[in-house]
Amino acid sequence: MMPRLFQGIRAAAGRRRAMPGGRLSRLAAGGLLGALLGAALLAPLPPGALAADEHSHETPRPPHAGLSFQRMFGSFDRAAAQRGLQVYREVCSNCHSLRLLSYRNLRQIGLSDAEVRAVAAAVQVQDGPNDEGAMFERPGRPSDRFRSPFPNEQAARAANNGALPPDLSLIVKAREDGANYVHALLTGYADPPAGVTLQQGMNYNTFFPGHQIAMAPPLTAAGQVQFPNMPDASVDQMARDVTTFLAWAAEPELEARRAMGVRIVIFLCILAGLAYAVKRKVWADAH
Amino acid sequence: MAGGLTQSEFKNPVVRWIDSRLPVFTMMQKEYGTFPTPRNFNYFWNFGALAMVNLVIMIVSGITLAMHYTPNSALAFDSVERIMRDVNFGWLIRYIHANGASMFFIVVYIHIYRGLYYGSYKAPRELLWMIGVVIFLLMMATAFMGYVLPWGQMSFWGATVITNLFSALPIVGDPIVTWLWGGFSVDNPTLNRFFSLHYLLPFVIFGVVFLHVAALHITGSNNPLGIDPKGPQDTLPFHPYYTAKDSFGMAIYLIVFACLVFFAPNYLGHPDNYIPANPLVTPPHIVPEWYFLPFYAILRSVPDKLGGVVLMFGAIAIWFVLPWLDTSPVRSMRFRPWTRPFFFLMILSFLVLLYVGGKPPEGAYVTAGRLATAYYFLYFLVLLPWLGVKERTLPLPESISRPVLRGGGPLPAGAAAKPMEKA
The missing domain is CATH 1.20.810.10 (Cytochrome Bc1 Complex; Chain C)
Structure with a gap:
């Protein structure tokens, strides 16, 4: 029984080695060796409990996208975010809402007031009731939330083969390894490997958990979205840009947060130095 | 204590007025x-x-x-x-x-x-x-x-x-x-x-x-x-x-x-x-916040639901009776050479539980969780009571000031610092 046990531990440690928690798992394995002292109390194991390595077809880790804001002190590339907005408006927004954002927020990624007004006015939103008690349509204003493509969940499902396109306002924060995952997903469509049968209306994606995703490949050809000054942008370029835009949408405070953090940590380091000097001085006569 | 104002040593009249009526x-x-x-x-x-x-x-x-x-x-x-x-x-x-x-x-x-x-x-x-x-x-x-x-x-x-x-x-x-x-x-x-x-x-x-x-x-x-x-x-x-x-x-x-x-x-x-x-x-x-993971791991280590719940709450409840479980008259582990390694092993078992609690309950994680759970309770319920009686502890220093002022005995880290010149 003992060799089997160690095998299981080693398998578990090996499986996680690529992860940042690899050191922890070695620690855990080390702890186990010690804790074997308590092995007499070990409860009987269910059969197959040690067959740890059966998930060989797990979803791979998304590669690092290397985007501007992913560095510790990085910020959002304004041009990329604006191109990403264009991708969202022309492609994603046909199915995906962005309900937590208002058009006025777009000033943050460098749009002028006039541009924001133009983006908002491009959609018709429902307002009302008016003095006669009727709802009416009007062009959007900067203060409006982004218009959702479907009025409710049922309408969204009915138009999408039963699947619900998730809201994208928080998608980068709401997924493990957010920005890398979104970028990998958008570029991860492929033909299913031999032996994999897709369910009807599903698509094969390398990075989607379970590999079967209802969303058809949204970005398929270079130049699908025509950026000014950048004709024939590659699929990867479009994916990177829309990921930057969505990362900003999820964490619009990121730049302000990091800028404040730098100042506060510098201040605290000086404070700590002074506090230590005071402590040394106060304690000088106590030793 | 009947009647009258408290004697206050403060000189400021306002502070003194308040302090003699409410000696905060x-x-x-x-x-x-x-x-x-x-x-x-x-x-x-x-x-x-x-x-x-x-x-x-x-x-x-x-x-x-x-x-x-x-x-x-x-x-x-x-x-x-x-x-x-x-x-x-x-x-x-x-x-x-x-x-x-x-x-x-x-x-x-x-x-x-x-x-x-x-x-x-x-x-x-x-x-x-x-x-x-x-x-x-x-x-x-x-x-x-x-x-x-x-x-x-x-x-x-x-x-x-x-x-x-x-x-x-x-x-x-x-x-x-x-x-x-x-x-x-x-x-x-x-x-x-x-x-x-x-x-x-x-x-x-x-x-x-x-x-x-x-x-x-x-x-x-x-x-x-x-x-x-x-x-x-x-x-x-x-x-x-x-x-x-x-x-x-x-x-x-x-x-x-x-x-x-x-x-x-x-x-x-x-x-x-x-x-x-x-x-x-x-x-x-479904994972709880990280600070609950050690106890969550104990819960999942037991195949029986009620048993798991009892053990999980027991892991904290045991702390209530700790003063009576530890039979040693010596407080600091510095002078308890036998118990000290088992103490560090207990910390390690706690960390193992913290790690395992965040992992899916399968394979080696279950085994690790069970061993760590077993050792955690073994430490508090068996080792502490037993070692406290059997252990040969190191001699205690005469007083706090002796090791600090004259050396001898393990020094606190700060004590070795050179005194600064007085201003």
């Missing part, structure tokens, strides 16, 4: 000014003060958040996002509160394990220790209910899993769960009462912390040598010595806190909690 200034001077404190504290003794500061930070940031939060299952998630996006510095307040909870548990775990290592739970500090365990339980309840409030997927499913634990109790289990929920599933009434209690409990904690500090000031603090101060040569007035030392510790604590808040605010959170709660979709792995 005299009390503060006695308890935080001249209060005799062992001179040999190491930096582990900062964590009590840090926990106090952390509690205040949590209450202040929490009250501010409550001004903007809406405790309704249809509105809660969006109201949190409004705080993040539209309330001035709302993101800062919320990240301080969310990461403050993690910092609170880091600080309190270190505080607890410091007490375990240096025997701070032994006579005459048993009640002080037990009050501390009560604070820890209240903290866990408060943190759990606070995590439910954003009404994300982990909020909802965490609440479902944890409240369902009580259904393991025979006969009364199911009625208790229904009563906790305020219905037949986690829903709006659950959110409402959790919000109400999450607002209440911190003030209860504040009250119990007051008792904790009051009891501390009766017995006085323990110290790294675990021996009692024998006279004024063994102690220093709390102010300025320990106010200065705590200030430095607090600056370091704030640096760590700031790095979390400003550069990795979601590192300790779970991405699923940025998905609005959906009773129809269960997340693939």
